[in-house]
Amino acid sequence: MTVTEQRPSGEVGRDRRRKEDARLITGRTSWTDNLSLPGMLHLAILRSPMAHARITGIDVTAARGAPGVVDVFTGPDIADLQGAMPCIWPVTEDTVLPVYPPLALDEVRHAGEPVAVVAARDRASALDALELIEVGYEPLPVVLDMEAALADGAPLVHEAAGTNRCYTWILDSAQAGTGGDVARAEAEAEVVVRRRFIQQRLIPAFMEPRSTVVDPTGDQITMWSSTQVPHVLRILLSLGTGMPEHKIRVIAPDVGGGFGGKLEVTPEEFIAFAAARRLHKPVKFTESRSEAMLSAHHGRDQVQDITVTARRDGTVTGMSAKLLANMGGYLGIIAPGIPILGAFMYGGIYKFPAYRFECTGVFTTTTKTDAYRGAGRPEATFALERIMDELAAELDMDPLELRRRNWIDSSEFPFTTAAGLTYDSGDYAAATARATELFGYDALRQEQAARRASGDPVQLGIGVSTYTEMCGLAPSRVLGQLRYAAGGWESAAVRVLPTGKVEVVTGTSPHGQGHETAWSQIVADQLGVGFDDVEVLHGDTRTSHKGLDTYGSRSLAVGGIALVNACQRVVEKALPVAAHLLEADPADLEFAEGAFRVKGAPGAATKTMADCAFAVFQSHDLPDGVESTLDADATYDPENFSYPHGTHLCAVEVDTETGMVKVRSYVAVDDVGRVINPLIVEGQVHGGVAQGIAQALFEEARYDEDGNLTTGTFVEYTIPSSADLPDIVTDRTETPAPGHPLGAKGVGEAGTIASTPAVVNAVVDALRPMGVTDVRMPCTPERVWSTIVAARAAGGEGR
Amino acid sequence: MTRISMTVDGVRYDDDVEPRTLLVQHLRDRLGKVGTVVGCDTSNCGSCTVLLSGTSVKSCSVLAVQADGADVTTIEGLAGADGELHPVQTAFHEQHGLQCGFCTPGMIMASVDLLTENPDPTDEEIREGLEGNLCRCTGYQNIVRAVHAAAESMRTSVPSTPEGAEAAEGVTT
Numbered sequence: 001m002t003v004t005e006q007r008p009s010g011e012v013g014r015d016r017r018r019k020e021d022a023r024l025i026t027g028r029t030s031w032t033d034n035l036s037l038p039g040m041l042h043l044a045i046l047r048s049p050m051a052h053a054r055i056t057g058i059d060v061t062a063a064r065g066a067p068g069v070v071d072v073f074t075g076p077d078i079a080d081l082q083g084a085m086p087c088i089w090p091v092t093e094d095t096v097l098p099v100y101p102p103l104a105l106d107e108v109r110h111a112g113e114p115v116a117v118v119a120a121r122d123r124a125s126a127l128d129a130l131e132l133i134e135v136g137y138e139p140l141p142v143v144l145d146m147e148a149a150l151a152d153g154a155p156l157v158h159e160a161a162g163t164n165r166c167y168t169w170i171l172d173s174a175q176a177g178t179g180g181d182v183a184r185a186e187a188e189a190e191v192v193v194r195r196r197f198i199q200q201r202l203i204p205a206f207m208e209p210r211s212t213v214v215d216p217t218g219d220q221i222t223m224w225s226s227t228q229v230p231h232v233l234r235i236l237l238s239l240g241t242g243m244p245e246h247k248i249r250v251i252a253p254d255v256g257g258g259f260g261g262k263l264e265v266t267p268e269e270f271i272a273f274a275a276a277r278r279l280h281k282p283v284k285f286t287e288s289r290s291e292a293m294l295s296a297h298h299g300r301d302q303v304q305d306i307t308v309t310a311r312r313d314g315t316v317t318g319m320s321a322k323l324l325a326n327m328g329g330y331l332g333i334i335a336p337g338i339p340i341l342g343a344f345m346y347g348g349i350y351k352f353p354a355y356r357f358e359c360t361g362v363f364t365t366t367t368k369t370d371a372y373r374g375a376g377r378p379e380a381t382f383a384l385e386r387i388m389d390e391l392a393a394e395l396d397m398d399p400l401e402l403r404r405r406n407w408i409d410s411s412e413f414p415f416t417t418a419a420g421l422t423y424d425s426g427d428y429a430a431a432t433a434r435a436t437e438l439f440g441y442d443a444l445r446q447e448q449a450a451r452r453a454s455g456d457p458v459q460l461g462i463g464v465s466t467y468t469e470m471c472g473l474a475p476s477r478v479l480g481q482l483r484y485a486a487g488g489w490e491s492a493a494v495r496v497l498p499t500g501k502v503e504v505v506t507g508t509s510p511h512g513q514g515h516e517t518a519w520s521q522i523v524a525d526q527l528g529v530g531f532d533d534v535e536v537l538h539g540d541t542r543t544s545h546k547g548l549d550t551y552g553s554r555s556l557a558v559g560g561i562a563l564v565n566a567c568q569r570v571v572e573k574a575l576p577v578a579a580h581l582l583e584a585d586p587a588d589l590e591f592a593e594g595a596f597r598v599k600g601a602p603g604a605a606t607k608t609m610a611d612c613a614f615a616v617f618q619s620h621d622l623p624d625g626v627e628s629t630l631d632a633d634a635t636y637d638p639e640n641f642s643y644p645h646g647t648h649l650c651a652v653e654v655d656t657e658t659g660m661v662k663v664r665s666y667v668a669v670d671d672v673g674r675v676i677n678p679l680i681v682e683g684q685v686h687g688g689v690a691q692g693i694a695q696a697l698f699e700e701a702r703y704d705e706d707g708n709l710t711t712g713t714f715v716e717y718t719i720p721s722s723a724d725l726p727d728i729v730t731d732r733t734e735t736p737a738p739g740h741p742l743g744a745k746g747v748g749e750a751g752t753i754a755s756t757p758a759v760v761n762a763v764v765d766a767l768r769p770m771g772v773t774d775v776r777m778p779c780t781p782e783r784v785w786s787t788i789v790a791a792r793a794a795g796g797e798g799r
Numbered sequence: 800m801t802r803i804s805m806t807v808d809g810v811r812y813d814d815d816v817e818p819r820t821l822l823v824q825h826l827r828d829r830l831g832k833v834g835t836v837v838g839c840d841t842s843n844c845g846s847c848t849v850l851l852s853g854t855s856v857k858s859c860s861v862l863a864v865q866a867d868g869a870d871v872t873t874i875e876g877l878a879g880a881d882g883e884l885h886p887v888q889t890a891f892h893e894q895h896g897l898q899c900g901f902c903t904p905g906m907i908m909a910s911v912d913l914l915t916e917n918p919d920p921t922d923e924e925i926r927e928g929l930e931g932n933l934c935r936c937t938g939y940q941n942i943v944r945a946v947h948a949a950a951e952s953m954r955t956s957v958p959s960t961p962e963g964a965e966a967a968e969g970v971t972t
Contacts, residue, residue, distance in 0.1 A: 017895070025884070025897065027834015033833075034827075124824075207846060207901040254900070255899070256836075256901030257935050288840045289841065512936050513898070683936075713839065722927075722942065723926045723927050725939055
């Protein structure tokens with residue numbers, strides 16, 4: 001038998017409108033907070049107003065007597081029930097793993113840490129009662145700056161650890177045998193450029209605040225939660241609390257965005273889990289936006305010291321990145337590993353012969369950090385693409401020309417980098433050529449020169465970002481080598497119903513990505529059934545018992561292949577059935593255009609998957625040894641990461657009198673491999689670029705000197721509105737990804753990874769004649785204006 | 800408790816409410832209108848937008864008692880009785896104007912109001928008009944497209960772009 005993988009008129013590659021939309025545009029969505037169970041109690045959490053303090057006492061007497069209140073409890077009250085928050089990525093043998101109680105026991109280490117809980121008949125009563133709880137705090141010194149935290153004699157976030165250093169992780173190409181020695185490269189270099197970049201702290205700011213409902217029934221317990229990772233949550237609830245895994249069911253219903261911010265197992269989930277077990281009643285906790293800003297994990301927050309060495313002709317000879325990464329007061333589930341996801345990417349698409357990366361994780365008395373869209377790779381790409389522009393300026397070379405001289409040529413794949421990754425595919429020249437054409441690069445450079453010559457107060461800046469990323473997380477063996485506690489496979493199951501309709505169970509857990517639509521397109525082609533004949537089930541550990549969920553641009557690149565493999569097993573199972581129905585030899589059949597037929601006999605009788613499904617359902621007349629089912633499942637573990645890449649170009653107008661930055665045009669040309677649904681891919685690029693622009697221009701989580709978050713609402717933490725963002729121009733190139741049966745490389749993070757350096761490079765480019773060599777993010781008018789003033793004072797050219 | 804009466808999505812409700820109850824809490828917790836969602840506590844995000852006697856309001860910034868006697872339309876009451884979608888709903892679907900969909904009820908209601916006031920808005924007017932509704936997924940570009948498509952559809956009173964007829968593939972400006 002031969003299987004024709006894709007019908008010419010197939011679903012894959014088509015702009016299908018999303019199946020998910022029907023419930024979302026009519027208000028019939030299943031958000032966790034919509035759920036109400038009989039007898040359900042509402043939880044409210046009292047949070048620490050102090051960044052660092054010893055708890056000297058908590059008086060809950062008045063709160064207990066308040067109207068509607070059923071229970072009030074503190075950490076010590078549930079010490080035996082609540083378990084401990086897990087960190088599953090200790091990146092070194094000696095990574096400090098502090099005890100992390102969901103509800104504080106005797107000390108708080110960031111403002112917003114939960115200290116007491118009220119359970120009441122309604123939410124308003126629970127919130128009212130919080131105000132009646134008296135907590136005694138003995139202030140301890142706050143620890144906010146990472147370098148100060150590492151100094152001798154610094155106050156400690158975790159006294160028992162004896163240090164604020166969480167870990168130091170090093171990758172040195174000379175030691176690893178993957179490349180040269182950066183010290184030697186520096187000694188021999190004709191040009192050395194050093195920069196310190198600050199990756200400001202960001203807040204993922206998913207639109208749906210986190211919510212969880214827990215329903216205990218007998219010895220079983222069901223949790224609904226607005227999470228990206230229901231499968232991970234189930235395992236960690238079990239390991240963290242001791243409750244047997246098979247007694248726990250976790251459901252992620254419709255989830256309103258994540259961006260890594262819901263790639264977490266949270267104290268609030270553990271507290272609700274403990275409350276339900278303590279009270280033997282269903283409970284719900286839904287956070288306010290202010291709570292989300294304060295206590296859901298933050299992202300980025302790194303200090304990057306970057307050194308690039310080169311020859312005068314522009315050839316790069318070495319790259320060194322030394323990082324401090326802020327972990328916050330406790331460790332999120334994969335927090336130590338976030339910078340390590342970037343550790344392999346500081347060389348990007350360029351042929352650096354020598355490479356060194358070193359990262360030290362640091363505890364501070366701030367909200368914990370963890371994954372935020374791109375997770376380590378935006379930070380790496382930013383530092384690299386920024387310093388490539390600085391090198392270009394140093395060499396007085398066009399930034400695109402510098403990149404051309406150093407990037408891996410399309411003929412050189414597979415290419416093993418000095419960081420040890422083997423890139424499978426790419427064509428950086430093709431993507432760049434398309435981007436410069438759409439952008440009108442040369443014309444914009446001419447306009448820039450004219451504005452500079454005329455002394456226009458509004459200067460034009462052009463920013464370049466040529467990126468690649470490692471996606472499709474991840475080969476399990478690699479994760480094991482990196483000391484990550486889980487694997488990186490993904491799972492899918494296909495159930496063919498008697499009427500020929502198909503149910504697909506996926507281990508991925510979408511929260512806006514449109515898996516129900518894209519997975520239906522894949523299955524329709526694979527099994528020759530209609531797009532509308534497929535139903536995709538996800539996010540419930542009872543129906544989807546096996547999965548590793550959605551993050552790291554992995555769902556299609558890994559889960560999609562599991563799905564294809566499961567479909568191919570269905571076809572294999574249907575083959576003997578079809579042959580029997582057609583009274584033919586299975587070896588003579590082919591499955592093409594949705595039906596089995598005798599090879600080379602056009603017009604001959606055919607049998608569809610539905611025919612086979614009904615025959616199997618009846619099982620009146622199956623060949624001996626044929627099982628009465630077509631159902632199949634598959635688990636796929638990738639052999640390598642996937643490597644999307646692309647070129648993003650940004651033009652900004654900077655008003656040098658006010659510091660105002662306006663994005664005038666933005667072109668994104670991405671190579672994400674084979675595209676299942678172009679509409680969804682374009683949407684992912686739009687949203688990703690928007691979040692990257694937001695880091696460049698708008699967003700920063702800030703603390704005051706006492707460790708209070710001063711950007712705790714959407715008033716101060718300014719995620720961009722429709723009036724703040726430009727239209728962007730998107731296009732794609734496509735190079736085949738040889739290691740990937742589906743050819744899809746992943747798209748969820750690409751826009752975010754590429755766009756931040758493109759925008760900041762443009763801002764710096766606009767101001768470079770004034771002597772500006774960096775603008776710290778976010779490039780707000782105030783910061784841009786101050787930078788201009790400082791550059792002028794320092795004797796920069798110009799105006 | 801205060802006695803209030805309001806019509807929500809065509810049905811009249813009489814309830815006793817605490818004076819401090821927000822309209823959105825009343826809609827969600829008392830009337831079960833959970834299609835209207837809460838995304839913030841500072842009236843910034845616009846996720847809870849409904850039409851109050853025809854004009855869009857953030858239902859977190861209106862007290863339930865202030866809506867006494869009013870006619871409220873939520874996302875759940877926007878489609879026709881026969882289930883036929885409002886042109887704005889259709890346009891958001893056709894133009895891929897939503898991803899996670901959490902901001903969508905508010906975004907659609909705000910767009911309906913915007914088009915009532917300005918049936919043929921420019922890009923800039925749409926972007927300024929929806930400034931009070933935050934979306935974290937889409938970058939707003941397809942939302943702007945959707946509002947244009949809905950405007951076109953409402954002016955000509957024919958259904959919005961048929962599926963697949965206008966491919967979003969490739970270059971878009």
